[in-house]
Amino acid sequence: MILLEVKNVSKKFGDKWVLKNISFTLNEGESLGILGKSGAGKSVLLHMLRGMDGYEPTEGSIIYHVSYCDKCKYVDVPSKEICKKCGSKMKKIEVNFWEDEKYSHILKKKIAIMLQRTFALYGEKTVLENILEALHNAGYEGEEAIKRAIELIKMVKLEHRITHIARDLSGGEKQRVVLARQIAKEPFIFLADEPTGTLDPQTAKLVHESLKKLVINNNISLVLTSHWPEVIAELTERAIWLEKGEIIAEGSSEEIVKKFLEQVKKLEKPEVEVEIKEDIIRLKNISKHYCSVERGVIKAVDNVTLNIREMEIFGLVGKSGAGKTTLAKIIAGVLTPSKGEYWFRVGDEWVDMTKPGLLGRGRAKRYIGILFQEYALYPHRTVLQNLTEAIGLELPDEFARMKAIHVLTSVGFSEEEAEELLDKYPNELSVGERHRVALAQVLIKEPRVVILDEPTGTMDPITRNIVAESILKSRIELEQTYVIVSHDMDFVLNVCDRAGLMRNGKLVAVDKPDKIVKLLTEEEKEEMLKHE
Numbered sequence: 001m002i003l004l005e006v007k008n009v010s011k012k013f014g015d016k017w018v019l020k021n022i023s024f025t026l027n028e029g030e031s032l033g034i035l036g037k038s039g040a041g042k043s044v045l046l047h048m049l050r051g052m053d054g055y056e057p058t059e060g061s062i063i064y065h066v067s068y069c070d071k072c073k074y075v076d077v078p079s080k081e082i083c084k085k086c087g088s089k090m091k092k093i094e095v096n097f098w099e100d101e102k103y104s105h106i107l108k109k110k111i112a113i114m115l116q117r118t119f120a121l122y123g124e125k126t127v128l129e130n131i132l133e134a135l136h137n138a139g140y141e142g143e144e145a146i147k148r149a150i151e152l153i154k155m156v157k158l159e160h161r162i163t164h165i166a167r168d169l170s171g172g173e174k175q176r177v178v179l180a181r182q183i184a185k186e187p188f189i190f191l192a193d194e195p196t197g198t199l200d201p202q203t204a205k206l207v208h209e210s211l212k213k214l215v216i217n218n219n220i221s222l223v224l225t226s227h228w229p230e231v232i233a234e235l236t237e238r239a240i241w242l243e244k245g246e247i248i249a250e251g252s253s254e255e256i257v258k259k260f261l262e263q264v265k266k267l268e269k270p271e272v273e274v275e276i277k278e279d280i281i282r283l284k285n286i287s288k289h290y291c292s293v294e295r296g297v298i299k300a301v302d303n304v305t306l307n308i309r310e311m312e313i314f315g316l317v318g319k320s321g322a323g324k325t326t327l328a329k330i331i332a333g334v335l336t337p338s339k340g341e342y343w344f345r346v347g348d349e350w351v352d353m354t355k356p357g358l359l360g361r362g363r364a365k366r367y368i369g370i371l372f373q374e375y376a377l378y379p380h381r382t383v384l385q386n387l388t389e390a391i392g393l394e395l396p397d398e399f400a401r402m403k404a405i406h407v408l409t410s411v412g413f414s415e416e417e418a419e420e421l422l423d424k425y426p427n428e429l430s431v432g433e434r435h436r437v438a439l440a441q442v443l444i445k446e447p448r449v450v451i452l453d454e455p456t457g458t459m460d461p462i463t464r465n466i467v468a469e470s471i472l473k474s475r476i477e478l479e480q481t482y483v484i485v486s487h488d489m490d491f492v493l494n495v496c497d498r499a500g501l502m503r504n505g506k507l508v509a510v511d512k513p514d515k516i517v518k519l520l521t522e523e524e525k526e527e528m529l530k531h532e
Contacts, residue, residue, distance in 0.1 A: 009060035033232035039430020172203030286340035
């Protein structure tokens, strides 16, 4: 039976059409994948199906076909005739989702959604409390709620995290709590927008298994977007391919994924030969230790010695928890080491980064830029404002535009594209465009070294190559040194000159990326390497 109809839907933001004449149906219990590169309109479409503010169709309509209980207001799939909650006979209704306020408000409570980067949890509450809260909202009480919470916790494999506070969980653990909370709603449809976009392959696999158990195996209709085409092939039966807001192909997921992957071009590296210069960073016997009541002394970074050269792109790789992020924060001057030496070269002088103050690390920190995985542009400021006044860069208007265009072209935009971007707002940009603008925001401050934390988090293969090319190009154009923290070994192989492999806080090897791959354990390969 048809559950959802999308009829001739178009969406306009400002003067830009982001969806154009979209039409498809989704049957009860069916799984649909939405594939397309960044900026194709995938997330906009999912937000529209959920009824999120500001995402109403400019043209066309969203129609849900459901069964509805007049007595207790319970909503179920159209094939259900008897209400699960009160036993009354249900009626079949057709809801024009963005027009019928009476029913759309009720339907929203029964539409589950998982969003990329947004975990929507009560940060100070435990895993159990978060899930019980969702169950209470769904009408479960007492022993029934406890029993159902236990079932959900087992299904998402979080028995070992029941009493942990939500904000202290890893990204993968948070996403599994979100999944359990959404299933607690007893939804008639499940929307998943890049649910594992920021996770390493091994953790993503756990979330995918949970999605299969809780959504697909329970015959809940699924609409899924992912930047990993193979995930679309694995988790959905049918797929549509969006390109610039239009459906350009529709068919079996296997067939659509195959066509999409044919469009992924090989990474184009600059032909200019790069001259790697002298050391700019020197670490000697650097350690960072923490004390924990439960675990005693934790050696997050343990006796690391490392030199990084100017104009080099250096990768810090390792499994989750290996210590690479902590080491990167020490290099950035955000964390002070527990012991060891750290010297950073400014001009011809070496600055002791273990010493505080303007003559110590304060002198060098202004020359170190960081782009975190959770970067955020100011949503109510234009690209030009994000690149200048929003970060305290005060320049006369013409100079500001000139500098902004220069740095945007250095990360891969043409001059014409850069000009057009300056007056746009972040929500008018694709994921890949936003990432490059965020990188430009770091580069415009003229750092000597830029640290990138998981730069390929939520990107489709095409956008990953665009970002890789922007890093390689800006290294040449701006004489930039990069430190890339990543569990994406494929990306490191494409971009980095050398890489350092970390295990349990120790730097176990430094070599060319293809040599580092040969040193990976089977467990490391499973988490870090998607294509051997």
